[in-house]
Amino acid sequence: GHRSRHYGAFQSSDMIEVEDIPQPDQVDGAPHPRMTSHLYGQSIAEAAFLEAFNSNRLHHAWLISGPRGVGKATLAWRIARFLLDQPLETAALFGAPSTPDTLDVDPTSTVQRHVTALSESRLFLCRRPWDDKLERLKQDITVDEVRRLKSFFNFSSADGGRRVVIVDAADEMNKNAANALLKILEEPPARVTMLLVSHRPLSLLPTIRSRCRTLACHALAPDDLAAALAGAGFETSTNPTALSVLAAGSVGEAIRLISHDGLKLYATLIDLLETGKMDRPTAIHLAESCTSKAGAARYDVAIRLIGVLMHRIASAGVFGPPKIAVSPAEASLLTRLAPSVHAARGWADLAQTLSERAAHARAVNLDPASVILDMLLKIDQMAATSRAA
Numbered sequence: 001g002h003r004s005r006h007y008g009a010f011q012s013s014d015m016i017e018v019e020d021i022p023q024p025d026q027v028d029g030a031p032h033p034r035m036t037s038h039l040y041g042q043s044i045a046e047a048a049f050l051e052a053f054n055s056n057r058l059h060h061a062w063l064i065s066g067p068r069g070v071g072k073a074t075l076a077w078r079i080a081r082f083l084l085d086q087p088l089e090t091a092a093l094f095g096a097p098s099t100p101d102t103l104d105v106d107p108t109s110t111v112q113r114h115v116t117a118l119s120e121s122r123l124f125l126c127r128r129p130w131d132d133k134l135e136r137l138k139q140d141i142t143v144d145e146v147r148r149l150k151s152f153f154n155f156s157s158a159d160g161g162r163r164v165v166i167v168d169a170a171d172e173m174n175k176n177a178a179n180a181l182l183k184i185l186e187e188p189p190a191r192v193t194m195l196l197v198s199h200r201p202l203s204l205l206p207t208i209r210s211r212c213r214t215l216a217c218h219a220l221a222p223d224d225l226a227a228a229l230a231g232a233g234f235e236t237s238t239n240p241t242a243l244s245v246l247a248a249g250s251v252g253e254a255i256r257l258i259s260h261d262g263l264k265l266y267a268t269l270i271d272l273l274e275t276g277k278m279d280r281p282t283a284i285h286l287a288e289s290c291t292s293k294a295g296a297a298r299y300d301v302a303i304r305l306i307g308v309l310m311h312r313i314a315s316a317g318v319f320g321p322p323k324i325a326v327s328p329a330e331a332s333l334l335t336r337l338a339p340s341v342h343a344a345r346g347w348a349d350l351a352q353t354l355s356e357r358a359a360h361a362r363a364v365n366l367d368p369a370s371v372i373l374d375m376l377l378k379i380d381q382m383a384a385t386s387r388a389a
Contacts, residue, residue: 024128024137025073025168025197027252028297029259030232033073034115037107038231040251041224042071045215046103049079052213053086054099059213060188063170065201066217069252071228073168075217076195077115078103080164083193084122085111088161122159124152126167141167143176146184153189163192170196171203178205185211219249234258242266242326246308253304260298266305270330273337276387278380287372299368303358306375310351313337317344337386350382 026032039046045064052058062079064072082103105112114120126145131138149165156163167173173181182205185194194212201209220228222244228251229236235258236243242263247254257263268286272278290299312322312330317338325331338344354375361371 022137024172027069027255030252030255034077034118036074036077036232037104039071039074039078039103040228040231041220041249042075042217045075045217046078048215050100050103058193060192061185061194061196061212063196063198063201063204063209063212063214064217065198065214067219067248067250068199069247069250069254070217070219071251072197072199072217073166075215076166076168076197079193079195080123080166081105081111081115083162083164084115084120085109086162088191122156122161122163124149124156124163124165126165127169128172139172140174141172141177142174143180146173146177146180149184153192157189161191163189165192165194166197167194168197170198170208171200178208182208182211220251221249225249225251225254229254229258239263239326241324245322245324245326246305248308256297256301260301262301262305265298265302266309266326269305269309270327270333272376273379273383274329274333277384278376283373283376284369287369287376290368290372295368299372302372303375306372306379307351307355310347310354310379314344314347314351317341317347337383339386339389343386343389346382346385350378354378 023032049062064076066072082100082105085105086100111120115123118125126141126149128137128139128141129145130136152165153163167181170181185208188194196204196208196212198204201214222240225244225247226236226240232251232255234255236254243254243257246262246266247257265286268282272283272286286302289295290302292298313334316322316334318341321331321335325334338347358371358375
């Protein structure tokens with residue numbers, strides 16, 4: 001099919017949404033946040049926005065912050081639909097105060113249909129664009145994407161109604177794009193609400209943060225995580241406790257773990273260290289599983305879980321056994337490998353070193369299997385040192 005550089009909610013005649021272009025603001029295998037009608041575990045953030053709306057203190061820019069995968073984008077889309085469905089003139093003008101108590105929108109409404117189809121002319125979605133030349137998504141949100149806002153404002157101002165901008169994720173703007181957005185935040189057009197999704201708000205320009213009101217989203221409790229996964233069509237009955245612990249309350253991370261056998265992979269990491277001497281054939285098999293056709297995503301999961309394991313070992317040395325262990329074998333292993341604060345420091349240092357090596361390996365495109373195997377051998381050496389101490 002035809003590909004277009006510009007794709008998103010705001011579309012002119014030459015801006016076409018194309019199904020075969022990957023969406024940078026969507027977890028593989030999961031519904032796009034705009035397709036998700038219910039948000040779990042973020043009632044405080046929702047209530048804060050509704051309170052501002054109902055008290056006529058609607059800020060022009062909102063920074064929706066929190067860990068990856070906890071529902072920030074889903075909240076942004078819920079707010080967008082809500083605002084576009086609300087009339088500018090509230091019933092309060094006619095003696096009957098209108099104070100909505102939910103962000104829900106009628107699923108049969110015109111706004112719902114248009115937003116789902118990315119055909120809502122009053123909504124602008126700013127995200128990493130497609131690179132026609134390299135046939136992949138660009139690494140950053142570019143200044144050209146932010147500059148398209150000017151056309152959107154001019155085009156959408158005709159009806160005089162509300163307009164909404166979603167930037168997902170604001171952390172992905174390059175320097176020029178961030179500066180261009182800052183100028184808009186400094187002199188925002190009338191009746192525009194900007195929603196900036198951010199996984200790392202401290203990485204944004206302080207001047208951008210200062211011009212936004214923050215809505216903080218938090219890691220989901222196990223029950224909320226299970227409900228969110230079920231709502232997205234994912235089975236969680238295998239080991240919900242382990243899934244919740246390893247995903248750190250993130251729906252996005254939980255979906256990645258489910259999609260790429262993350263629980264089994266973590267169990268293998270535990271087994272490799274449990275025996276006292278790493279089984280090389282098993283380690284090699286694990287490493288080579290990250291080079292298959294679908295290995296890129298599994299590689300990312302493996303790198304993350306190796307980091308999680310080392311963090312949990314180091315934490316056990318400082319704070320004692322974890323309150324919630326992934327398995328009985330893990331609980332005993334953590335305390336054996338980090339019996340003291342001194343041992344914990346060694347594991348923390350190794351975690352930092354391996355994280356930096358993994359980042360370098362990705363930058364220079366090293367063989368994933370070699371990277372994983374090298375990490376496992378370094379961990380085995382540290383484990384031997386811990387046991388000998």
